[in-house]
Amino acid sequence: MAGDPRLSLYRSRRDFGRTPEPASGKPRRAGGRIFVIQQHDATRLHFDFRLEVDGILKSWAVPKGPSTDPQQRRLAVPTEDHPLDYADFEGVIPAGEYGGGTVIVWDAGSYRNDNRDRHGRFVSMNAALEAGKAIVTLEGKKLRGSYALIRTGGTGVKPQWLLIKRDDDFADARRNPVKTEPRSVLSGRTLAEVARDGAGQ
Ligand code: MN
Numbered sequence: 001m002a003g004d005p006r007l008s009l010y011r012s013r014r015d016f017g018r019t020p021e022p023a024s025g026k027p028r029r030a031g032g033r034i035f036v037i038q039q040h041d042a043t044r045l046h047f048d049f050r051l052e053v054d055g056i057l058k059s060w061a062v063p064k065g066p067s068t069d070p071q072q073r074r075l076a077v078p079t080e081d082h083p084l085d086y087a088d089f090e091g092v093i094p095a096g097e098y099g100g101g102t103v104i105v106w107d108a109g110s111y112r113n114d115n116r117d118r119h120g121r122f123v124s125m126n127a128a129l130e131a132g133k134a135i136v137t138l139e140g141k142k143l144r145g146s147y148a149l150i151r152t153g154g155t156g157v158k159p160q161w162l163l164i165k166r167d168d169d170f171a172d173a174r175r176n177p178v179k180t181e182p183r184s185v186l187s188g189r190t191l192a193e194v195a196r197d198g199a200g201q
Helices: 005-012 082-086 123-130 191-197
Strands: 034-041 047-055 056-060 073-083 089-094 103-112 133-140 143-152 161-165
Touching: 005 073, 005 143, 034 056, 034 082, 034 133, 034 191, 047 073, 047 082, 047 103, 056 082, 056 161, 073 082, 082 103, 089 191, 103 191, 123 133
Parallel strands: none
Antiparallel strands: 034 047, 034 103, 047 056, 056 073, 073 161, 089 103, 103 133, 133 143, 143 161
16 A cells, blocks of 8 residues: 555654554545544553544644543644554554553544534534634543634644533533543553553454
């Protein structure tokens, strides 16, 4: 496969002879709108928030993870686009490799693009992200309802975004799923269990 040029940074950072992460970028399925949040115990523990946009996964690293409380604004730092089949990746990236550490699929599901212009016309995810504000409704196992991704400051090489729960029926300041729901939605395992199992499934 020639490879999607949008994934060249993803590929250039990884040695696929050493990491179990997917290299292909082959379509996982056509035309869907999946989201995935992976918990990643790398140099610093963080969550990777990924949205399917035009056949790849747009990605942000969220140090504190997502919140269900609209008062909590969570820093989200853009990272390289990932291939769609990364959404199913769970395992151990060897120490010394890019992103070395354990990954679990912390939440996953589908999302809806809720972006409209001031005339009420549909706005594509790419256009919304380009403009620095994207509204999505998540249908995950842990996270549901409306979330905003808003670009704020750092507009140079290191733009920063905020991931914010919007106020709706799923907003809940008492929940803290990052702490209380640590298991993978794919395998039921914790980070520690996946680390102990190694790369084997
Ligand atoms: Mn990561």
